[in-house]
Amino acid sequence: MSNYPFSYKVSWPGRFLKPSLHGDASGFLPAYGAFLPKPGISVRLAFVGDISAVANRRPPVCYTELSALLGSADLVVGNCESPIVDMPSARLGTLVGTHHAMTRGFLAGALEAVGVAPGRLVLSLANNHVLDQGISGFEATRTALDTLGIATIGTAPTLTKVAVGPLTLGLVAFTQWRNAPAGQFTGRVAMADDFFAAADKGLSDGTDLVCAVPHWDWEFRHFPQPRTRAWAQRLAELGVGLIAGHHAHVVQPIARIGETLVAYGLGDFLGTALSRQTWPGRIGAILVVEVSADSATRGQIASYRVVPFVRLRDGDREKMLPLEKVEGRLGGKVRARWNVVFAPG
Secondary structure: OOOOOHHHHHHHHHHHHOOEOOOOOOOOEEOEEEOOOOOOOEEEEEEEEEEOOOOOOOOOEEOHHHHHHHHOOOEEEEEEOOOEOOOOOOHHHHHHOOOOOEOHHHHHHHHHHHOOOHHHEEEEOOOOOOOOOHHHHHHHHHHHHHHHOOEEEOOOOOOEEEEEOOEEEEEEEEEOOOOOOHHHHOOOOOEHHHHHHHHOOOOOOOOOEEEEEEEOOOOOEOOOOHHHHHHHHHHHHOOOOEEEOEOOOOEOOEEEEOOEEEEOOEOEOOOOOOOOOOHHHHEEEEEEEEEEOOOOOOOOEEEEEEEEEEEEEEOOEEEEEEHHHOOHHHHHHHHHHHHHHOEOO
16 A cells, blocks of 8 residues: 555654664754845745644644744745544544544644634645545545635646745645555645656746655654655756755754755644654754845845744643743753754854
8 A cells, every 4th residue: 555665664663762863964054044145025935844633632832933933924835744524534543643634623723823824825735644534535635725725735746836925936745655555646646756757847937936845755764865865956956946845753954955945854843643752753843934036136045044843742732832942851852852953053
C-alpha cells in the first residue's frame, strides 16, 4: 500500500521516541537574515507546517505574539495533514492515531484561535495522510475547504497562480510519500515524480515568485536526507525561489541555494502525532518572508525569519507559545535543541 522503504518503517518507532540529530549539518543559515535593503513596498508571507487534530479534541490556545504574527501576513500557507470529515470511515485507525481526521468546525476554530482568516490561507493536500478516510473523505475535504473559503494546492502537479497584493505568486505542492495504494493517489494528489515530470516541461511564466511546498524527507530527523537536499537543488534549478517543506514532524534547518531560500521542515503546526508526543516533536516553526514589490527587485526575497514555538498539553487540546516562554527544564531542552538545528546569527 504505502511506498516507504523497509528501513524507514523499522526505524520509525525509535525515531518517534527519540528524534535524530544525525546527518549532514553543514551549509545552513541562521534563523533570520536579510538579502536586500528594506524595500519600500513588500508582501509578507507566512508558512506553517502540518495541521491536524490528532492531538486535539478542541481548538488550541495560542499566545498573542504568535497569532499577531500570523495575522500580519498577507498570505499564510500550510499543509492540511488531516482529511476533513463529519464522521471518520477508518474508525479504529482514527482512534489509535494511525489515520488522521478533523471536522470542519475544528479547523475553523483553530484558524480563529491562531489569527488566520480563511481568505488569506492556502492549504496543500499533497501529503501521505490525505486519503486516510478514503476517496469519499478526500472529496469531503475538498468540499469543506471550498465552503470555508480556503484555497488549495497539491491536487495537480502544475502551478497555481495567486495574487497577493501587487505580486503574483506561483504555488506548487507535491508529496514524496503516500499511505494508500498508488491508484488512489493517481489523478487526485500530486506525487513527486509527477511534479518533476511536469516541471521539466516548464513551470509557468507570469509570476513574480514561485513557491514550492513539498511533503518530503524522513520523519523525526532534524537534518534532511541527501535525496531531499538534491531535490531542493533541482527545484532551485527549475526556477523555484522559495521552498517550505514538511512531513518530518520536527524542525529542520534553512539554507540558500543560489537565490532560492529553502526551509527543509517546519515541524508540526498543530500536533499530528500522538497527544503525548516526545518533547522534540512539540517544537514547531513559522517561516516569515518579506518579498519585495519594488520595481527593481520585484519578486525577490528581501528578508526571512524562522519563528519558533512549542505546543504544550492543555487538557484535551494544545497550547501554542513562543519558545522563550517555555519555563523550567523543558524550556532549557527545547531551546538547546533549537540552537543545534539553527546556526547562530
